Amino acid sequence: MSTIIISDIYGNYKKFIKFKKTIKKYNKYLFIGNIINNKYESLKIIKNIISMKNNVKIILGNNELHLLAIFYGASPFIKKDVLNNIYNSKEKDKIIDWLKNQTLAMYYKNFLIVHAGVLPQWDLQKTLNLAKEIKDILNSNKCFNFLKYIYNNYNKKNIIWNDNLSGYNRLLCINNALTRIRYCNSKGLINFKKKKNKKKIIPWFKISWRKTKDINILFGHWSNFKLIKTKNIFCINNGCAWGGKLTTIKIKNQKIIKIF
Template identity: 30%
Template sequence: MLLPTTANSSEVFAIGDIQGCFKSLEGLLEQLPADARLVFVGDLVNRGPDSLAALRFIKSLGDRARTTLGNHDLHLLAVAAGAGKAHKKDTIQSVLEAPDAEALIDWLRAQPLLVEDEGVVFVHAGIHPLWSLEKARELAAEAHEALSGPDWRTWLQGMYGNTQWSESLEGPQRMRAVLNAFTRMRFVNKQTGELDFDLKEGVASAPADFVPWFEYPDRKTADVLVCFGHWSMLGLINRPNIVAIDTGCLWGGRLTAVRFPDRRFFEEPCPCWADPLAFSKKKKK
């Protein structure tokens, strides 16, 4: 059955990690209504073949689309702010050298870490299991205010590092811990809820002391429907209160969209632009 060309106003389509795979995004959007309301769950750019086109296009969608910031988007902002250096396998230089680079960077840094629509909470990596939804909203707004404000470059100077969340944190450490939770989280210690920053494989490979953040026994948002990306080794997950939609577009998997509230899935097969083994070997050296 073909989709109608006009979307139902109560529907929203979430799209997984694009990472610069613009042609795959074009193919996926051909399967959706022309005026569909969209939420991108972050990592619009980097490592794929056309980060500049992807960023320009999503920005051009205006109010029709919203996006949450992902770790690769934040990396682009940090490099633009002089707070980080581009890596060998990055594909963000075209953005930084574009004639409209300033406008693109200003648009990207104004995007939130958390979006809510149709009873769904959209984030890039997840919600820290020790945070309530109200706390997550508060911290997302705090970071958004800093990144969208005039001192955004200063706030990003301390972005890199494996800082764990604590209510007592202030300044750059607090910002780093908040960004880590929203954009880098995968596994957590099942006793303490602390984030692990090294484990990136699938659930089956995790040591006994670690669980995915959404399986933490006392997760404070267990009754919240969360849609997220970030974790390609996790693949597609559709549970009552969890929908994971990073299906490895960059690695030759699929680019996935999910329609809420009925959770119909749409998939676009993708060419392989990067070898996941090359990245994992680099990390293990």
Template identity: 30%
Template sequence: MSTYLIGDVHGCYDELIALLKQVEFSPETDTLWLTGDLVARGPASLEVLRYVRSLGDAVRLVLGNHDLHLLAVFAGISRNKPKDRLAPLLEAPDADLLLNWLRRQPLLQVDEEKKLVMAHAGITPQWDLATARACASDVEAVLSSDSYPYFLDAMYGDMPNNWSGELSGLARLRFITNSLTRMRYCFPGGQLDMYCKDTPDSAPAPLKPWFDLPGPVPAQYSIVFGHWASLEGKGTPPGIYALDTGCCWGGELTCLRWEDKAFFTQPSNRRQEAGGSPLTAAS
């Protein structure tokens, strides 16, 4: 019985299946954790969603910013971008089933036995774990409700960028969504910077990666995240794991087996087609 954690799939279905075969994943005995951004940029978002949904209780996932954007397109709020290659999914006969399943997935996963936390972008240093859980639940409740299009219409925007327990309404939901699905850098006080996408060695002062700022999540918890392909899985402190290694950009799909901390990778089938690399891609 193993726990496999895989970085952003981004519609790379063939690589996902090859990686799962490589580690001999069995949905009957193993559990698969996915860091979000299941869809967009790769060629087979439809196949990825169908497969992941078919796994039932064998999968634990979180939503990423591209998953939320897909839901906004589905709701008629945002425009479908050709580069996202979502048309086959949106036009599929089971699109309604798949996307209504997707919007009921969580933004945060916590396993108390393993002391393991997963969010697409990470955990803002302004939150302790109880606050992160409560905040994620706020957005999950709205996404699961009939009023979810109103939230999706208001989620775009970079403000507010500073947490306060007094935040309410759509401003509160927007901050939570940005923290869990879009965050990379923070100012020294923990405020979010939503503009810089550089690698940490070239980011302007005083910005720091969120994981380099002290936060109140207890040290016994490990944090797994995706979203930041240009990290190439490197440069995080002990106990924090970056798993997006830019498969859709011609990089690799990366898997971490939790029990022995062994890493496995599957090269992208589209190294030439992608025309970019994880060093320059913005996911």
């Protein structure tokens, strides 16, 4: 079965349609987060993706989590949001239920696939198990409390991972890693203030003792790097949101395709 992976569309319907016309021969599509926001046609894109049913899988990114938080009243709209068309849609309940049943990580055809990254302390199975913890709480009666906590604290509390972490601090750390991480220090503490500590921080995938260093990992999120394709690290966010090309990768032969 042919599969193609797409990263960070950010509501750009024009490029999404160009993608669908260009890539016709694939029967599985995997979107790795941030399919919405930034452009005003997010509703068209998400409805189109949902209509693909069993032919599509998605990984949740920080923008999908943000939409969930807005829906549940756990976070306000922010100035740059362009999510009103989804929020005011008659189909928003269906969209929200669909998003809640997606995951933050999967292992597919010998690739660990996430939106942003993985903490160096985690191995493959740990990453998949922790992603399930987020999915489970999104589908529980604690969903609002979880979303409220992460949006009140994601830039205030920076927590280093240990297996004994519990409660909402544990979930905050998992969420920040899978949907927001870029840099961390040599001990594996996520750093969101890279400009102040440039000499002491490292891209998460360059940590020498990372437990997933022998695993193929595919992610998006990080448009500053444009495109990374090394031995087993693939970042395919080519800055579509900021005028760059929408980039996809054929999972079978690892061939990069830039749409336009």
